[in-house]
Structures are given as structure tokens and as C-alpha cells.
Amino acid sequence: MSTSHRKPAKPAHHGTHQDAAAKHHRDLLASMLLIRRFEERCVELYSAAKIRGFVHLYIGEEAVAAGVLDALGPADAVVSTYREHGHALARGVPTDAVMAEMYGKATGCSRGRGGSMHLFDTSRRFYGGNAIVGGGIPLAAGLALAEKMRGGPGAVCCFFGDGAFAEGEFHETANLAVLWGLPLLLACENNLYAMGTPLRAEHGQTDLAMRAASYGMPAWAVDGMDVLAVEDAARRAVEGIRAGHGPYFLELRTYRFRAHSMYDPDRYRDKAEVEHWRTRDPVMLLERRMRSAGELDDASYAELDRRCTDEVDRAVAAAEAAPVEPVGDLLRYVGTVPGDLPEAR
């Protein structure tokens, strides 16, 4: 991400390995900051009625997207949920295209048909935004099956929440994926809530990794606020998947700092609980770590931050100026069957 090479703080002790690590940390920080700044702008734009619909913010959970997606390559595929801005951005879907989609513009990554919850970019093997809780999980298994049948090297990563873990589609797919040895990473974002329902009210047994392991796949829990821990876990899982060991499950323990969606008054959580988790802000944790390692100082942080903010500014300006799809194209992309819709006769 960084184009200019800053002078390392402790040049005498740093070799290329340390430089590479520092650069890598900067990339992860940039990835998380971009999501953070993007979504903060979404809040403003929502209040200004520039963007509408259900908008689910990822703020607080950025380490999961940044860390997991860092472990994937371009040949891998990603399936996401309605809380997906972070996944899309970390996957490299252009900020412009995501913002334009939020605006419902023709230049949006789904041509304005999807909105916040349905971001797609097949050129980056980003298979969207599914707003049916658990609905993307079987789909991801299918992408993985195709990969396996064709002998491809790709892994498929499927994000879903702790709430989705209660859905039959998760359990059906977990069983099927193990049975067929599918190259699938089941990335469960345990943010402790499904809308207003806390984990303990959703699950009789709240140790999700243990339950996933009972299907016969490697599964473990990770501190989802620590992007390096997330990345390390994802890398190990993806290695196992590429080695042909079948599906892996990661329980990424995280927390959303904002309400479930822009509609949610957030009445079900203690302010103290939220404040406690904010002390584990994933952006802040990495920033601190980098500062103490001499990888970041005020100036370089400000520079990074400014670049993210600029990118969001440009995306907003482009979305504002972008055209909308003509109403005459309403019936496009429904199917290729001629005459399917009576209106099209």
C-alpha cells in the first residue's frame, strides 16, 4: 500500500526481514484504517440520506477481514454476509465501486441492484453479500466443490456470524464439507451478538470452535481483535486447506462497536461492555504495537490516515457524480430467458 519508503526508526538493528515485517504491518493497518474511515463516512452519509437501506457497520471487527483476507490469494474465493464492507474493501474491491453501490449508482459494484448488503466483484472472486443469515455457506461449499473437482489450488473463505452458527445451513454444510473434504475456510465472526441476542441466549453451548470440531474438522478460536493473530491463524488454516486436509473452522472472537445496523438503537448492551471492548480496538492495538517496535510514528500514522481519508473522499465525490441506471433497464439481469417477464413481451 505504501508508495514511499520511510526511514526505519532503528535502522542499525533492522535487516530486510524486519523491513518486510514493518511494511506488512503498515499494509494491515492501512487495510483496517480504510474500512474504519469508509464506514465512519457511511454514518455521515446515512444521516444525510445519501445512502439508504439496511447498513451494517463493521467498526471494531476490522482485524478479522484484514487478517483473514491477507492470508488469501487472488485464486481464492470469498463469500460474505450483509456486514461486508470490510470484507469487500480488504479483498480489494475498489473503494469507488463499493461507495457507488451504497449510493445505488450505475458504477456500483452491483450496478445499484444490491446496495450495502449485496456487494459483488467476480473479477476478485468476491461472491457477495448474502443477507439471508447462513445463506452464503452452502454457496461457498459449492464454489469449493468446483475447485476440488477441477483440481484447482484455490480455497474458499466464507464469513458468517455467531448467529448464523445456529442455522441449519451452517450445520448441514459443515457436515457435507468434511464428508467431501472441501477446500473451505469457515470464518465465524463471533461478535457476541446476533442483532440484540447475546451469545449465551443463542447457544446452549457457547464454545463454537469446539462444536465445529465435532464435525471432524480442525477448529480453533482466535483473538479477533489482534490482526496478527487472525492472520497467523488464517494462514495456518489456508495452508492445511491447500494441503488437501479439507475444511477448517476459525472462531474469530471480536466485537462490533456500533449498533447492529443503522436502524438499531442498541438498547440491549451495557455501555460499560462496549467501552471495555473499545480498549481492545484492533486498529489501536496494531498502531501501538507498531509504535513500540519503531515501525510507526505520528507523522507516518497521520500520512497513512490521510491517504485512507482521501481515498474515501474521492469515492464519495465519484459516487455523487456517477449516473444512475436508467429505469428502462429495470428488467435487466433477471435472467437470460427471453420473454420471462410479461412486461418484456
Added chain:
Amino acid sequence: MATATTTYREALREALREALSADDRVFLMGEDVGKYGGSFGVSLGLVEEFGPERVRDTPLSESAFVGTGIGAAIAGMRPVVEVMTVNFSLLALDQILNNAATLRHMSGGQLSVPVVIRMTTGAGRQLAAQHSHSLEGWYAHIPGIRVLAPATLEDARGMLAPALADPDPVVIFEHGSLYNVSGELAPVEGPLDVASAAVRRSGDDVTLLTYGGSLPKVLSAADLLAGEGISAEVVDLRSLRPLDDATIMASVARTHRAVVVDEGWRTGSLAAEVSARITEQAFYELDAPVGRVCSAEVPIPYARHLEEAALPQAEGVAAAAREAVGHRG
């Protein structure tokens, strides 16, 4: 060319065999499609021929394996997913409606979902209320999918190839009472047109519109009517979505009377849709109200006499046709 004696089941199997041979991307999956041969015996022998990778037994998890088929289709494979019956397909309805039918649209045209989903539908075998329903009309409600109902040996043999060639999801309904139907089938010559309805019997006095498992009953009704001097035209819809309005209206414009026969329940049925289209598009051609013969509004019962009473039968179709013809405009 020489015809051969075959059954509807064998015709379906032959179509699967041909598809599996012709294209590496094609594979069949579903509950017990392998060694067991499929719950209705359609895929018997195929696992021995093509191996367990391409004739793939699935766990009992309709949502997961139908969704897996959809995902594999997105990735460029050509899966044929067998769901035992339409009743069980409700466990996968989320995947069919919320994913297969919407992904092209939600992605702004980026995704294509070339999956084929086959399932058994219909009553007539005393299987009672959880194995006998005809919900194809529900599926025909959904934009983004094509819905086919092969009623003849030729269609059982010929509909799969065009369904697999379709870049969009196709759901194929096989009526359970048809599997054992046998007859002569000519060798395949070129791809079958699946967009059009077919006139299965020509007539002048009334158009009987139907599809799938009701076709044999409607043809019997036409025989009964012929004995009474009423000449009935029988139209097999074949494609339930999209409907071939042109063939329907052309027939009605000649006979001026129409009766729609549909094994679904009357309320909110496919028959209601066909009837509405006729009144929208051919109202001034009509000499009588459009008649409907549908299933009684009851969960399909087990006892033979009750089941028979619940379903459209040839005699009831003939009665509806007589009533239509009785109207002298």
C-alpha cells in the same frame, strides 16, 4: 429413424447419461443417486458408469446440497441436482429463491447460475400429504428461473440438454405417476425447443390446457369428449415459466373456449395465471368463461378413493369442457 420402446424413467436416465458423457463439467448429485439409483430409480447404474465424483451421494441436507450445486454452477460447473420430491425441496427453497434466482440480478449481471434442479412432483400413488403435492406453480412465480415439466417420453429425454445449456437456473418437475409410462421413442435429432407449448391433440371446440402428470388424464378426457362429438384441442404447456402465451392464445382464438387443468390447488394456482392471461390477451375471443380443474383444497389424503376425489380426473375435465361448450356465446 427406428423408434425404441422405453419408459419415462429410462428416457430421463438416457438424458443424464448423454449429458455426463458429453461434458466434464456436468455432474449429478442428490440423496441416494448413487448405488441406490435415485429414489425413483432414474440414475440406476450411472455411478458404476461415471464414478462417485460425478454421481455424487449427498447427506440428507437439502439446503446444503442444493446450495452447493448453485455455488458450483457459479464457479462454472454444470451440476444437476436431484431433490427427491417437491415437498422436500421446501428445505432448500431459501437457496433456490434467495440465491439461484437472485444472484444474477443482485450482482448487476456478473454472476450466472447454470444449475439444473430436478425433482418429483404430484400425487396419485397414495403417498399422502407430505409426498404428494404439486408446488411447481410456486416455482413458476419466481423471476430468474426457468421451470419445465416434461409430460412425454420425448420431453423426458430431451429437456435436460437445453436446461444444461441455459445460463440460468432451471427447475425440472417430473411427475411421479409418469416414471413407468412406456412407449416408443424416436432417436434424438437436434436440440429440443423448450420455450414452446405443444399441441398434443388438435381440436376445434375447446382448448384443454395442461402440463406434466395431468396430460394423460386430459388426453383421456379428449377421447371421452370425442365420443360425444366434442372436438377438444389439448395443449401441453411444457414450460411453466416462461409461459408460451402465443401458442395458448392461438389455440383459444380458434376454439373460443378454454379449460385449464392443473394438479396444484385452485387458489393462487398456475391455472389461475393461465386463466388471467387468457382474459388479458384473448378476452374478446372467448365464448365462455375460462374453466379450471384443479386439486381440491385439501392436503392430499392417503385413502385411494379420497386421493382420487382430490385430484383432477378425466371425467371432471370432460365435464368442465362440456360446460364451456354449453355456453353458446
